[in-house]
């Protein structure tokens with residue numbers, strides 16, 4: 001069995017984490033991942049605290065296994081969401097979009113494990129010092145908000161810079177990705193895009209279908225000109241967005257243009273006007289499957305690869 005320090009830390013069976021995803025990391029997906037032996041994570045985005053509480057309680061009704069909550073540090077409700085997470089005694093917190101150092105002590109006092117998502121070695125080091133239990137090193141292949149370094153470059157450098165377990169994210173979609181992450185020194189993987197194309201994910205079928213049809217170069221990065229880089233599938237919206245950026249639009253103008261587009265794309269399935277967050281790994285995903293199958297196939301494939309690696313050597 002493929003067990004690592006991440007499994008021991010969180011009390012899970014497989015070193016596979018479903019990254020927090022705005023609108024999509026709901027009780028349905030989160031409980032399915034945790035019930036299948038991974039770690040599901042509720043995506044809170046800019047959601048109101050009571051919605052977060054409801055999702056935590058629904059998830060608890062569906063699974064007795066550990067699960068987490070992803071807190072978006074830029075959310076207008078960040079403080080209230082943190083109170084809800086503390087009150088509801090969630091097992092694990094991950095954070096996106098910023099530096100969560102100031103919040104870590106309160107989580108630790110409450111016995112909640114903290115695993116920030118970072119895109120740089122410097123932030124990984126700072127957050128280990130601030131008390132993080134593990135780190136997700138997320139490469140720029142990922143769907144959603146991204147940094148500047150690829151997973152294969154970032155992960156080993158983070159591994160060499162901290163003592164806490166590291167989880168690799170970005171561009172992982174099957175057992176080959178899991179085996180690679182372990183070879184880079186990570187103790188597990190976090191996936192987003194692969195889990196969007198699961199039966200249990202509430203994403204709109206047209207958006208899932210667009211991921212299935214994607215090729216290796218189907219994503220683009222918007223918002224780079226204003227320091228808010230987001231990777232999504234190319235469509236009418238991204239073309240208009242990039243044109244606006246070329247004309248020198250300000251952050252405020254772009255925010256206004258982008259308002260409401262995520263819900264429109266991910267949940268309402270408007271594949272032209274909506275934003276369709278996706279990683280570059282979309283090109284590899286060809287089938288919508290149950291979460292349990294995704295996880296079990298991935299573990300079996302990684303185990304087989306690791307066991308057979310020596311057979312790929314040629315004789316001297």
Ligand SMILES: Cc1cc2nc3c(=O)[nH]c(=O)nc-3n(C[C@H](O)[C@H](O)[C@H](O)COP(=O)(O)O)c2cc1C
Nearest residue numbers: 019020021022096142143144170171191192193279
């Ligand atoms: C649709 C979608 C929504 C996401 N929303 C969030 C989010 O709200 N917070 C966050 O920290 N990361 C978010 N992410 C990033 C994922 O948690 C995960 O780290 C990333 O998808 C890994 O890369 P991959 O897409 O190549 O698997 C999102 C990713 C996707 C595809």
